Amino acid sequence: MTSHTNAMPTPQAEAQRLESCYPVLGALSASAHARLLHSAQWMRVPAGAMLFDDRQACEGFPFVVEGTVRVSKCAPSGRELPLYRVGPGETCIISSSCLLGHEDYNARGVTESDTLLMLLPKAVFDEMMAERPFRDFVFHLFAERIADLMQLIEEVAFRKLDQRLAALLLGKGRVLHVTHQQLADELGSVREIVSRLLKSFAEQGLVKLAREQVEIIDPSGLRRMASEGRGAA
Template sequence: MSTSPSPTTAAQLDARYPVLAELSAPARAQLLRSAQWMRVPAGAMLFDDRQACEGFPFVVEGSVRVSKCAPNGRELPLYRVGPGETCIISSSCLLGHEDYNARGVTEADTELMLLPKPVFDAMLGERAFRDFVFHLFAERIADLMQLIEEVAFRKLDQRLAALLLGKGRTIHTTHQHLADELGSVREIVSRLLKGFAEQGLVRLGREQIEILDATGLRRLAADGSAKPG
């Protein structure tokens, strides 16, 4: 962890987060003076359930996967935080003075700037920063509502079909990774994929899935049927 970025990283920060240029000169100086810079390898846990929130992250490079974890080890992915985005869990914990209620893990080598809580509180007095936080807060809430709708009202085979679409004809992934994406378990996903293969929708290989019938997958994702009604 360091307290000052390289000139290149500082330029990337400004490019990712234009709101910083809208801050008053004293506020921007305070932010940059107090910020803590971190380079974190892929697979590192940034925060976990019931852990105190130390600050507000700005992701310059990389990606952070935020998930809700069950006692049995299963996870439900909530969202990802990429460059230029913010973490709603961190925002809500800082605003509500609560501990984390989810887990954040880096998906790639990640560089981020962490704004300590006292400075985050001070920055909320800046209208541009406050509007930025609450605008992205609203966007994340909308994403989470969509996730709740999918989990509550769509069957797992529909969600799996939707997940496979849009990734190209050949998808290099594991059944475990797909299960993690869906908040399910590998055995169930493997069984569903075998069913997809038997219907001629996909061809399964070692850590590879080839899409054979994208139209059928889209139909399955939409109404639960791979064949025309």
């Protein structure tokens, strides 16, 4: 975790919130439970803060109690491919794999909103892995995240960008207050290409464009486009 996050004490109320988000902690042995709470490093982090970055050492295992962390793979050109988000009750498999494999981070984590999290130091994480409930919890969510990442790989490798953009626009309401750059970031593309595709969508009567806004005009048409046959991305 980067040094600009602000440490805070571990009040009883925050510990209760932690266990409500992560019930598995209540299944730990009494000694392990006490060890975990005693070692907990609480942090309240503002939106837009970088929690970790590529080639940075992993110092601990984060438990998100409030807010959301976006984990992305970044290219030297500045382009990003969002991998997944970590919300309350979820885990970061990049952190898990780095701790288990004694490797540095190979992705970037940034808070999307004001975030409250508890960082479990690496040494204590290693101890907790000896507790079966905790170990099962980590590997169960690890498996779920891997499945999500495999789906993402399939999307990027086999679906054309217009299909992926159509799918991204659906399910977010009739009017999306979003910039073309934000959509490009979600897709791991560049703003110019996304803007060109949106203009094409508008010409087809699928959407109506305004400043930092996309209005869905023909959702059924977008669904047809999103479900078209596979093609090169």
